[in-house]
Structure formats: C-alpha cells, structure tokens
Amino acid sequence: MAKQAGSTTRGVRGSRTGRPIMALLDLLGRRWTLRILWELRDAPLTSRSLRTACDEVSPTVLQARLDDLREAGFVELGEGGGYGLTPLGRDLCETFMPLHRFAERWKGSSRLRGRDELRSR
Incomplete structure (x- = not known):
C-alpha cells in the first residue's frame, strides 16, 4: 500500500483504506498478538x-509483538520491568470476554466433542 504524502500511519495489510477497524484487525491477526x-x-x-x-x-517474535502492542497503546513496560496492559489494553481485553464465554460454551457442545474424538483416533 502506498503512503500518502504527509501520512505518518503505517500501511495496513489487506486494506487500501487503513480504516481503524482494519488496522486493529491487522494488529490482532499477527501471530502471538x-x-x-x-x-x-x-x-x-x-x-x-x-x-x-x-x-x-521465540524471544525475537515476543519482543516484536510487544513493541507493536506498546506502539498501539495496549501494553506498557512497568517500573518493575514487567509488561502490563494499559487502560486501553484492558478495554480491548474486556471486549474479548463475550467471545471467551462463547468459546467455552462451544467447547462444551457435543458437536465439538465429536470432532475431538475423531482427531484422537
């Protein structure tokens, strides 16, 4: 994706528009994020x-993802040297909770259990 003159935003994979939702999905879709x-x-x-x-x-991939998440404002390096979520990062994780609850229900469904049984054969 070509950058527009004067633009300081990164290109977003799979999107010519660079809309915020596309940028977020691009970031969240990166391995390990x-x-x-x-x-x-x-x-x-x-x-x-x-x-x-x-x-x-791998330490290299972890550091790259932490850098991405820090740049996006979701993660910060604390004074004690640990990485933690920013308020924005906590907000983002809260949006995952309904999906997490759904995944737990889905995991418990007979349909998924049947798949797991087939894989173990």
Whole structure:
C-alpha cells in the first residue's frame, strides 16, 4: 500500500483504506498478538514469564509483538520491568470476554466433542 504524502500511519495489510477497524484487525491477526494480550489480562508479567506463558514463543517474535502492542497503546513496560496492559489494553481485553464465554460454551457442545474424538483416533 502506498503512503500518502504527509501520512505518518503505517500501511495496513489487506486494506487500501487503513480504516481503524482494519488496522486493529491487522494488529490482532499477527501471530502471538492475541495470546500475549490474553496472558497479560490478569496481571503484568516479565518478559521471561510472558514467554513461558506463551509456550516458549521465540524471544525475537515476543519482543516484536510487544513493541507493536506498546506502539498501539495496549501494553506498557512497568517500573518493575514487567509488561502490563494499559487502560486501553484492558478495554480491548474486556471486549474479548463475550467471545471467551462463547468459546467455552462451544467447547462444551457435543458437536465439538465429536470432532475431538475423531482427531484422537
């Protein structure tokens, strides 16, 4: 996507418009981004603890995603060295909660259990 003269915003993958929803979906669709936000939802974590919580994501990818999330205003580096959600980041995670509740109901449905049983054969 070509930048317009005087524009300081990043290009958004899959969108020529760069609308806010497209920019947000682009950011959230990057590998490990949602997992990092999810792991930070309850309390700040150090980089090492966050890496462990994220199934040993590579340090390079973790740092890149943390940089993206800090730039977007969702995550901040605390005085104690841990990463935590900003008020905006907490707001974003709250929007996930209805989806989380739905996923838990979906997981408990017989339809999904049947799929898991087929995969284990």
